[in-house]
Amino acid sequence: MTDQASKPETKATETDRGYWTANVRIIAVCLVIWAIVSFGFGILLRPLLAGISVGGTDLGFWFAQQGSILVFLALIFFYAWRMNKLDREYGVDEG
């Protein structure tokens, strides 16, 4: 991304840029968790979790069929809550 330096007539302010950077950081953290529970625990790392048994099978199976969905839910609600807070911190909420 090569955003040109903000000129006076550009509407985006420094606050807006700071807000966007903070937002992208939160998204990155959430997506790392998103990938670890689904592609990681559910598929690629499942052999490593084979030792941890859950209800007649192993933890990887649980993550693939239920755990990842529960984490996805937590992630979306966390993001909504965190972003609504961030909106107010930067004064960019819709009031």
Added chain:
Amino acid sequence: MDQYTLNLLVVGATFALYIGIAIWARAGSTSEFYAASRGVHPVTNGMATAADWMSAASFISMAGLIAFGGYGASSFLMGWTGGYVLLALLLAPYLRKFGKFTVPEFIGDRFYSPTARMVAVLCLVVASVTYVIGQMTGVGVAFSRFLEVSNTTGLLIGAGVVFLYAVLGGMKGITYTQVAQYCVLITAYTIPAVFISLQLTGNPVPGLGLFGNHVSGEPLLARLDQVVTDLGFKQYTAQDGTPSSVINMTLFTFSLMIGTAGLPHVIIRFFTVPKVADARWSAGWALVFIALLYLTAPAVGGMARLNLIDTIYPNGTQSEPIDYEARPDWVRNWEVTGLLKFEDKNGDGKIQWYDDGSEDFAATARERGWTGSELAVNRDILVLANPEIARLPGWVIALVAAGGLAAALSTAAGLLLAISGAVSHDLIKGQINPDISEKGELLAARLAMAATICVATYLGLNPPGFAAQTVALAFGIAAASLFPVLMMGIFSTRINNRGAVAGMLTGLLFTVIYIFLHKGWFFIPGTNQFPDTISGSLLGIQSTAIGSVGAVLNFAVAYFVSKASEDTPREIKELVESVRVPRGAGAAVDH
């Protein structure tokens, strides 16, 4: 009261409800028709999104896929829910802030290119039409099984009902109808699951029952693994650990995720809420309502598989199976439809059901005097037959029929709205006649919808024989063409018109050609150059998973083409920067 009357009563009552809602929520303006005036509460919108998203595939087919695929079918569970994380974090809030009516409109404005807009219309229409055919076929099947009318009559009734509430009400009518349809479908899905979970595990929550103990005392999944391997099937919970299989599962899951996030009929639902903050919450609520079904689905699949085996082998898998003459009623009912078939290969009058494709099991089968598996079960009947297998009362069966229809109709309506919006708003108002009045546009939208229903009904009556395969096409297109440009349009100010068009076309053509190479050109059987298996395919990737690769190509081409051509104009950079900030979303609304 007999089963037929019950089915008729329950299905008739739900249909009356949908039409009642449609009359109450008529649309009078284009804003109401396309976006329900942006006045929908986030929880309501979440529920409508859930019904919009969960089609006949989720309701009818998914549990069957899990029952017979075991762990391998987990891709559907993770893929079709994980996409909502992408939608909530990467697309929904910004597209809501942008404040227009259709997905191609965003692409056209952001990439300042009518060409980009038309390519997006093409992708949207192909993806949505292929999807809608499947829904209409599902409506016909559900009707013919439960209302004992012909497939054609059933389909025409279903089309008539969708026509009434979608054409009248537009997004407003569809939203509130979908809320009702969600309630019907989730009740219909949950009740039999709860009963079955109680019977098998004593736990009323199916999702917990799956990982709990069977009434015999051993863990349910351990028992399931045991009985399926006793019959030569592959172990239910086992992972095929070969690298090619792991790679395919990963890519397939990823395709489903980005395909979900890129499907226009889901995206436009987030245009209906009042604020950007609401779009974020609404994605969460949508996933809550979807998860209620998706957390139950693996339990339905696993328990149905166990029930099925226990029915065929009432004294355990080491003993003899039941006599064909003593088969339960539900087997007789489904035999009539041809979706369940028995053939007495060794002539002993018993139903031997096992994996006759397994080489390891061949010796055991010979020893037991079995000369081939004698039962063929279509996976799609599992959810519909579930209440009968578990001997549940007649009203539960009627409810499941209504639930399957609700799932198919709600998705069909959402797709029709996305298609009619693209035709009337992007094609007619955006390209052919920009001076069209609001009244004229509304009429055009309704006519476009009516025409789409006719096409979908015709194709539902005469399914081109490839309806099932085209789901791969719909997801592949959404994943490889729409999702990447939408994301880049928001997260980069540098991607320009050339980059977007080149990226979309690359993703689209690569994915479509790869699918045709493996499934046959235009799905004509026998015209494929490669078998659609992991080992036989061109890149070692099955055609259902290729959308992931198409998406990566789209990103790469868009990036390099943009880099090599001129920068985006200042007003586009300002547009992107304004889309990133929630403030002022109210002002951006409408035209």
